[in-house]
Amino acid sequence: DAKTTQPPSMDCAEGRAANLPCNHSTISGNEYVYWYRQIHSQGPQYIIHGLKNNETNEMASLIITEDRKSSTLILPHATLRDTAVYYCIVKLYGANSKLTFGKGITLSVRP
Amino acid sequence: GAVVSQHPSWVICKSGTSVKIECRSLDFQATTMFWYRQFPKQSLMLMATSNEGSKATYEQGVEKDKFLINHASLTLSTLTVTSAHPEDSSFYICSAPDRVNTEAFFGQGTRLTVV
Numbered sequence: 001d002a003k004t005t006q007p008p009s010m011d012c013a014e015g016r017a018a019n020l021p022c023n024h025s026t027i028s029g030n031e032y033v034y035w036y037r038q039i040h041s042q043g044p045q046y047i048i049h050g051l052k053n054n055e056t057n058e059m060a061s062l063i064i065t066e067d068r069k070s071s072t073l074i075l076p077h078a079t080l081r082d083t084a085v086y087y088c089i090v091k092l093y094g095a096n097s098k099l100t101f102g103k104g105i106t107l108s109v110r111p
Numbered sequence: 112g113a114v115v116s117q118h119p120s121w122v123i124c125k126s127g128t129s130v131k132i133e134c135r136s137l138d139f140q141a142t143t144m145f146w147y148r149q150f151p152k153q154s155l156m157l158m159a160t161s162n163e164g165s166k167a168t169y170e171q172g173v174e175k176d177k178f179l180i181n182h183a184s185l186t187l188s189t190l191t192v193t194s195a196h197p198e199d200s201s202f203y204i205c206s207a208p209d210r211v212n213t214e215a216f217f218g219q220g221t222r223l224t225v226v
Contacts, residue, residue, distance in 0.1 A: 099206070
């Protein structure tokens, strides 16, 4: 079973920041938080991951609370192409560690 | 980022026939690959872990004799759906983790329709 909970859906206006929340209250000390997204009928795409520090890359920022029980993915300037299902996943670090997908959150970016 | 290529992108087959899906890591080597299945409006469900040079590890409830996995090289894993039936119609997706960066890269998926 997925170890994360996410709201089923949210929307935001194009050009605005999209803040996607995720709860992972049972995360263990050696588990990382990963975010992937899946655009309709495509394979998932890696976005970002982190352990406890906030992370930023060219796609998004990841804010992890100090107790690590929740996190927020931030898309700073959402575009229509960011409409997708976003999955928050906790897993052990390492290439062979499995990704277990929950239901994700459907982000709809409106014009 | 690294590229994982899946082939074919879609396939239609008759009930009772077998279908092979290929998953290739194009610019990196992958000792492990993962196979997922996704039904409409549902999330990805892990089917099995493909290990180069050894037997695949199947998730509970997945029939290993029906979903044959072969990981013959460090860049290729294949999933064969044997004796396919309409209930096997689904979106099959593979992924391979980059050993350097550890994030998983996914193929574009294969839409299987069994008629």
